[in-house]
Amino acid sequence: MNLNTQRILKKKKSKIGFFHGTLSIIGGILLGYLIMMVFSMYIPGDNAIKIMPSIIVTPIAICIAGLWLLFSKTTIVCILKILLLSIILIFFIKVF
Amino acid sequence: MALENNYIKYLKVSHTYLGIFAIVFFYISTFFGTITVLKPYISTWESPSKHFKLLAKEDINLDVAIPIGLEALNNPTNKIKITLPSFQEKSLSMKYGFSNNVYINPHTNELLNTTNENNLLSTFFNTMHYDINMSQSGQILMGITSIVIIFLTISGIYLWLLNRKKRKRSANFWFRWHKDLSLLIFPYIIVFSLTGAVLGIMLFTASPFAYSVSHGKETNMGKMVRPIIFALPVKIKSSNQPAIMKKYSELYAIAQENYKDLYIRELALFNWKDKNARIVFSGYLKHNRILTGRVNRVNIVLNGETARIVSKRTLDDTHEVSQFLSAFYFFHFMTDEDILFRIFYLFLGVIFAISLVFGLFVWIDKKLPQNKNSYFTIITKLAAAFTVGIIPATTFMLFLYWLLPFDIVNRDTWIIGGFYTMWCFSFLQSVYKKDVLEAVKDFMYMNAIFLIGAVFLHEYKTDMYLWDSFNQSVWDLFYMDLFLLFFGICSYLFANKMDTIKFLDKFKGY
Amino acid sequence: MIKLFIITILLELSLFPHSIVFNALDNEDGTMEIIGMLSTGQNTEGANFQLISLATSKVIYEKRIPETGSIVVDIPKEAYKMVLDSGSGHVKEKKGEIEPLEGFQKVKKQNSNFTFYIPLVVSLLFIFSALVLQFLRIKKN
Numbered sequence: 001m002n003l004n005t006q007r008i009l010k011k012k013k014s015k016i017g018f019f020h021g022t023l024s025i026i027g028g029i030l031l032g033y034l035i036m037m038v039f040s041m042y043i044p045g046d047n048a049i050k051i052m053p054s055i056i057v058t059p060i061a062i063c064i065a066g067l068w069l070l071f072s073k074t075t076i077v078c079i080l081k082i083l084l085l086s087i088i089l090i091f092f093i094k095v096f
Numbered sequence: 097m098a099l100e101n102n103y104i105k106y107l108k109v110s111h112t113y114l115g116i117f118a119i120v121f122f123y124i125s126t127f128f129g130t131i132t133v134l135k136p137y138i139s140t141w142e143s144p145s146k147h148f149k150l151l152a153k154e155d156i157n158l159d160v161a162i163p164i165g166l167e168a169l170n171n172p173t174n175k176i177k178i179t180l181p182s183f184q185e186k187s188l189s190m191k192y193g194f195s196n197n198v199y200i201n202p203h204t205n206e207l208l209n210t211t212n213e214n215n216l217l218s219t220f221f222n223t224m225h226y227d228i229n230m231s232q233s234g235q236i237l238m239g240i241t242s243i244v245i246i247f248l249t250i251s252g253i254y255l256w257l258l259n260r261k262k263r264k265r266s267a268n269f270w271f272r273w274h275k276d277l278s279l280l281i282f283p284y285i286i287v288f289s290l291t292g293a294v295l296g297i298m299l300f301t302a303s304p305f306a307y308s309v310s311h312g313k314e315t316n317m318g319k320m321v322r323p324i325i326f327a328l329p330v331k332i333k334s335s336n337q338p339a340i341m342k343k344y345s346e347l348y349a350i351a352q353e354n355y356k357d358l359y360i361r362e363l364a365l366f367n368w369k370d371k372n373a374r375i376v377f378s379g380y381l382k383h384n385r386i387l388t389g390r391v392n393r394v395n396i397v398l399n400g401e402t403a404r405i406v407s408k409r410t411l412d413d414t415h416e417v418s419q420f421l422s423a424f425y426f427f428h429f430m431t432d433e434d435i436l437f438r439i440f441y442l443f444l445g446v447i448f449a450i451s452l453v454f455g456l457f458v459w460i461d462k463k464l465p466q467n468k469n470s471y472f473t474i475i476t477k478l479a480a481a482f483t484v485g486i487i488p489a490t491t492f493m494l495f496l497y498w499l500l501p502f503d504i505v506n507r508d509t510w511i512i513g514g515f516y517t518m519w520c521f522s523f524l525q526s527v528y529k530k531d532v533l534e535a536v537k538d539f540m541y542m543n544a545i546f547l548i549g550a551v552f553l554h555e556y557k558t559d560m561y562l563w564d565s566f567n568q569s570v571w572d573l574f575y576m577d578l579f580l581l582f583f584g585i586c587s588y589l590f591a592n593k594m595d596t597i598k599f600l601d602k603f604k605g606y
Numbered sequence: 607m608i609k610l611f612i613i614t615i616l617l618e619l620s621l622f623p624h625s626i627v628f629n630a631l632d633n634e635d636g637t638m639e640i641i642g643m644l645s646t647g648q649n650t651e652g653a654n655f656q657l658i659s660l661a662t663s664k665v666i667y668e669k670r671i672p673e674t675g676s677i678v679v680d681i682p683k684e685a686y687k688m689v690l691d692s693g694s695g696h697v698k699e700k701k702g703e704i705e706p707l708e709g710f711q712k713v714k715k716q717n718s719n720f721t722f723y724i725p726l727v728v729s730l731l732f733i734f735s736a737l738v739l740q741f742l743r744i745k746k747n
Contacts, residue, residue: 037304052420056424070106524735524736
């Protein structure tokens with residue numbers, strides 16, 4: 001990674017950059033879906049009880065995940081948040 | 097609830113820019129959604145064949161009306177669906193399988209001639225509400241916008257809670273009203289944005305949940321959930337032994353007697369005139385409309401020959417998820433609710449639309465002083481045409497509907513084209529008139545002309561004047577004409593008095 | 607995993623808006639079989655099927671789908687489109703791909719649909735005029 005990119009990713013920003021904003025949106029959607037996918041696996045009951053509540057709660061999960069990603073001091077923190085949580089959640093989905 | 101200053105800035109900026117994105121689509125959805133609250137009444141208003149009084153179910157002669165409908169459908173014997181008259185559809189409607197409906201006047205038991213009636217206006221308003229006339233991609237876009245509105249609600253409430261400690265009243269008029277109106281109707285916003293998100297996009301993108309629940313084996317959510325919540329009745333095959341069916345009225349009375357709390361909305365006939373004939377009486381519970389809505393109807397099934405009760409589906413027989421969905425959708429569709437509930441929603445819709453517009457003005461007010469003579473000024477003209485100009489464009493459709501003869505070629509295209517043309521014309525008008533308030537005055541005058549013209553043309557062409565609909569107790573038609581006339585007169589008076597209204601001084605200079 | 611996520615989101619069918627599909631199969635004897643069904647596999651009995659001439663917009667053939675879910679029709683001699691009306695405003699259209707053995711006859715096109723273009727052109731003219739007017743006003747200031 002060259003010096004310029006490093007500076008951009010690690011710089012503390014007083015404004016939301018376009019990249020940070022877009023990342024929060026895409027990351028929010030990804031994490032929202034992954035969180036509810038894990039939840040739906042553990043809800044006790046038949047398929048309808050597992051799936052339908054997840055469908056309804058996912059929009060709220062997307063918004064909360066997006067907010068959490070928005071509150072990142074630097075872009076690299078935002079990327080790390082997405083990567084870390086995605087890996088943990090995908091691990092849960094694949095293994096259990 | 098302390099938050100870093102930077103994060104507060106991020107919250108404000110994200111609320112602003114996502115708000116601008118959302119308002120473009122959600123304002124249209126709110127505007128047409130508010131109109132769609134009156135869908136049953138608009139549908140009656142635009143269909144001359146349905147200008148008759150609503151008949152109580154007990155007074156309908158099913159034994160005469162149903163055979164007429166069956167004959168019009170070429171006497172099918174299976175999967176026949178009969179919808180009883182209600183405020184939503186005053187005629188008795190019948191279909192079989194996926195056929196088109198045939199409609200019967202319950203007073204005269206005659207087939208209605210609905211050749212030139214395709215519910216253009218009510219369907220168009222509903223379609224604009226949920227997909228801006230762009231089919232599935234429009235529906236998904238509306239779903240995405242609904243999710244954005246949920247984010248705006250959460251971020252807006254968060255900002256409000258953060259600010260409460262300071263207890264400092266904002267000097268900005270637009271901001272105060274945007275915040276206060278939105279907080280006032282917060283439950284309404286959450287209900288519609290959440291149901292909108294589920295209906296618009298979540299049902300289309302539910303395969304990840306099917307994947308995780310089935311551990312990777314299945315991705316079609318419908319296949320996994322449908323058989324559970326929409327448990328299909330056991331298919332009874334035809335015995336090929338003809339039988340004489342009991343009278344429809346007799347079967348109806350037996351069904352109602354054995355299921356007193358059931359408000360019967362529909363009848364369905366299977367294997368009719370056979371020994372294994374079934375008649376299903378379905379509807380909602382009179383004392384529990386919320387849990388027995390459109391997606392969770394209860395029913396009683398009788399044998400068509402013997403009138404023996406075959407089965408009875410009560411609320412306890414329905415799945416919890418169906419009950420939940422019924423309640424969830426109830427607050428969005430209010431299918432079985434009549435005028436009072438709808439007027440309440442109409443009122444909330446208007447408040448929400450105003451709140452959205454004021455939110456936009458918070459941003460315009462901030463940006464305009466720095467961009468007085470730049471291209472940014474087109475935004476205020478666009479905003480006026482988009483938010484207020486849409487009103488005369490819609491009423492122009494009502495006017496055109498009754499102005500144009502019913503038998504001209506491509507009538508629907510002319511009427512819908514007229515809507516878009518008038519909307520674009522309102523943009524030209526708001527640019528031409530340097531002051532936005534002058535343009536709004538013109539919009540209100542046009543609105544008055546179109547509405548009064550539409551009511552007059554409607555009454556003249558259907559030969560059903562206000563006093564006729566009053567005397568014949570066709571209340572939905574009477575109140576619809578009255579409401580449109582009242583709205584037209586109010587628009588005229590408002591346009592006349594605009595210069596004297598002090599509140600409107602806030603819009604000067606835009 | 608992500609690819610599956612994206613693809614299934616874009617392509618998968620959902621719970622409530624089950625779609626209606628219909629297909630035409632060439633019997634290679636001058637006829638074709640029309641099969642109408644829901645995405646769940648149920649047939650579309652009762653739905654109204656029409657063959658409409660592309661040139662004249664006239665209905666060449668019309669019949670309701672029977673209980674079997676399919677009908678056999680003669681392949682039209684002129685270019686056509688297939689329309690399946692499954693009630694409640696759900697109409698599906700498809701351009702007719704199957705040609706008769708001797709190919710389509712040429713039929714003079716009638717009634718070009720200008721109706722769509724007139725409001726479109728007028729609307730675009732209004733928008734363009736508004737933008738030009740505002741642009742000139744800004745330039746003047």
